Amino acid sequence: MLKEFMKQFRTRTIWMAAASVCMAAAVTGQSYLVVTIIQQLFLENAVFSSILPSVFILISMLLLRTIFQYVIKGSGIKMAQTAKISIRKKLLRHFTGQQMTDADKGQSGQKASLFMDTVDEIDGYFSQYLPQAIQSTGVVLIVWIVIFIQNWTSGLIILISAPFIPIFMMIIGVKTKDKSKEQLSQLAAFSATFLDTLQGLPTVKLFGRSAEQRNKIDQDSTSFRDATMGVLRVAFTNSLALEFIAMLSIGLIALEIAIRMIIFQNLSFFTGFFVLLLAPELFSQLKQLGSAFHSGRASMGAASRVEDALEEEAMPVAWGDVPLKTDKAPEIRLEQASFHYEQGKFQLEPASMTISSYEQVAIIGKTGAGKSTLLHLLAGFLPAEEGKILIDGIPQEEVQKAAWFQRISYLTQQPYVFSGTVRENILLGSLEKQSDQTIQEVAAHAGIWEWISALPDGLDTIIGEGGRGLSGGEKQRIAIARTLLKKPQILFFDEPTTGLDIQTEHILQNSLNALKKQATMITVAHRLHTVRDADKIFLLDQGKIVGEGTHDELYQHNKMYQQMINTQQGGREA
């Protein structure tokens, strides 16, 4: 993935390379001028004022060097910014291709961490590693050429010793990679224990285990430290080795220069000093590259995690551009439509059914029978694997997405409340602007107006994540208000199994009765009266439709249905 970006950033990297060459020139010029000034004053006994021009050029060289270095760095920052935005967009598009069903919700925590933390980790590759790599390459290359031209023996020494740095780093890197990977996962486990203990404090106190738990923090922290030090020691040894190589090489150059100057006397002070100033510049670039390399590698790891996530197959539902007739609730027909999830054994066997306009349909069956999957298929949240879904006779994949979703609504057991005001949450049900009057009306119908008006900020109270927490009943009522505002032609309804209070239950009933008259209602039913009142009941068992009809029809002819209703009525009180 990072390689793809390299293509995209081609022009930019070329400019960065140019900047690094300029920077190398400034570095060389700077050293050259320092040596010139010292040479003039020290050996040529020049008058002070004669060096002043050189001083000014020297300062401008220094300025240029700093500017070029900043330009390279700034470019890296810009690349990181662009890359991260584009990666986040990709992730988002990918996730939303999968996010229509409940089955995916469990992993949302992981996805959030991938989206935020992992993508942030990639930053280092573009903002640190890449600019440093370009800068180091440019400076090392140019400076080496200058050194070689000035004094080829010094150049040779560098040529022989410098490659040891990357080679050495690679050897250490390969050797320690697995070890540190294993240690890092250990570290992650350790670092979580403190939070674990704090969150468990009530339990700790109720069981009277405070002292032991304190000990555990102490021990865990100590082993956390030791494990981290184990990883860090590798990095430190790495840079120690780097410094030794640099030191050895610079020492050799110094020795060689001294010998040539003193014994052979075939090297001038100027050249000797010039090379002696340039060599550390070269090695310091290599050292910086070494430390940037670590953050680069961490980023590459993060990038590959993102890549793995992107490779997971998404099965978005395809839509077309055929509009639907406006006046009537569309008819839905399944023709041998089937579906199965990537993971797990569950499979919805090919199913055929017709749901006419304004029909009241109940889907029943035991846990795991496939009720929700069928509902999702009908609502267009999941694609049919084989067979067809026809909406008003038009194949679903040809229907305009907006036309379909404009007509439907979906009430779940756990409606989602967005972080925002109560008003925003209710207004989700409408594309047009709505007056507070209308909002109040639907809120009152949903039985939540009293609650809203008791809030300190009324409709402007912030709810959802980071705001005020809502009880299950309150969330349910917000969702009802949304639905009432939307007035859907088809309502998909996953009936709550338990937990609603009498009031919410009543409100739910009344609201649904009102909606019934103007909408098709398809319900995964958990209430006896819903089943009894339905125009059509589908009985599911292990992914198959094993019964279809009204309550009376099924009760007479379907054994399984009979059994289910009987246990319900008889076995409850036992």
Added chain:
Amino acid sequence: MKDINLVLKMMLKEKKDILFSIFFGFLAGITAVSLFAASGYLISQAAFAPPIYTLMILVASVKLLGITSAVSRYGERYFSHRGTFTILKNIRLKVYDQIEPLANRLLQKYRSGDILARIVGDVESLQHFFLRVFYPPIVLAAVFIATIFFTVYISVGAALTMTAGMIVVLIVFPAIFYLFRKKEAVSMREKRGVLSSEFTDYLYGFRELTIFQQAERKEQQLFNEMNQYEEMKASENRQLAIREAIVIFFSFFIAILILIQAGFYVAEGNLAGTLLAMLFMIAVTVFEDTPSMAVLPAHLEESKSSSKRLTDVWENEAPPEAAVHELEPDLPLHFDFKDVSIQYPNEKKPAVQHASLQIEPGKNIAIVGPSGSGKSTLMQALLTFAPVKSGHILVNGKDISTIAPDSLWRQMNVSLQHNHFFYGSIYENLQFANKNANEELCREALEKVQLSHFSLEDQVLEKGTNLSGGEKQRLALARLFLREASIWLLDEPTSSLDSITEQQIMDEIGKVTKYQTVVTVRHRLTGLENMDRIIVMNQGEIVEQGTYTELMRKEKGYFKTMKELESQQLAF
């Protein structure tokens, strides 16, 4: 300075690592300066073709200094990082010591677990204080001062320039950067929070957004947030890069100044020419490590706000009242709620209003009601975890606030709505209730809750994330079977289990609690026939109390209506 007190105190406990880091840091710095001074001197001497032995001595000392410098650098890194993690440990323990006695009060104040995650995050961010804020300037200053002393012998003027440069780099720059830093640190953190919650909203609420055709609008909003966040991040990075560039430029600039100044002395004949190169090399090297000063202010600000947030958690709390009464361990407990109202801070409505009830020893009591009706709050009040606003809760005639909580908890067996498990084996988690429980007892307890398919060595991850809801509830109950207690408080102990398993486990509990008090919060209305009392709650109030038959006899009674409603629900 006050804000940073906490981390400072905890840090100073680790004197040994601090001293070693500073010592090795100083050694590394000063040897590097000497190394380059020596090489500058060497090259100047070489120009005059000196006797070979001076050369040998110089080269040898250059080598020696180089090796010392590299090794010291290693030592510095090692000790400073080790110190950092030890300091982190100290801070963790300190935070634990501060929070532990306040645990029930903090829980009253903050109902959600967010604060704990924040505390942990703040503790983690304090690790930068020693490493990036505290010791680098000390080491730099030490190296500077030693170098300046040496320079005085060569040239007083150059030493003065160096001193001025040191003051600017170590004090003036960080101070200016710090002053301009302050506001941004906060909003960057906030921005990240906003982006993260926008993303979660988009992901969790995607279905709702699609149905209400707002997905595109929300996506656009998210893109905007993303762009703003990245723009902020980039501008922060750019600012850091500019600061670093300023410090680097200035450091080199000072070295050039010293070169010119010394050059002037040489031209005037006040300084030996052989020392010129050396002086320049010294100046360049001594300023080499100063870029770290550019990032210091940011880390200081971060440490400061983290430290302040942490201290705020416990500083505004009054110390826990000295508990006057220790409950005697063998006396049965009698609870008496007299017109109790409970209201959490930041909530407008009380969670429980005017509740009066009695819990007599040995009784079997159920609390029922819809979600949000205050059942769990009542339970929390029994544990002293809820803020009582008015009224009294008496335990054996004494107000609950005057009783040492530990002596109360010792007699309680509690299963909360969200039970906590620790990272470790099943065995370790069971032994949490009773450290003397042997393997056999633990296996028996698992059997009682129908978890015998678990082995004691099975691992439990943090917060039991690898267990299902039903498994967690059963494991929590298994813990209680290992522990003697006179009162059992069970908050929806079996809500994730099917009704058959539920009944079997409740029977097991019944067997060991013949003479004990059992208070159960229930969400299902089955199996209540044999309760000594059923307390029915709605909207924070106790609407009815009585036995099953008493409640069912009431025409249009709340309990009766609920019960009828429940029988409408299918069992699947």
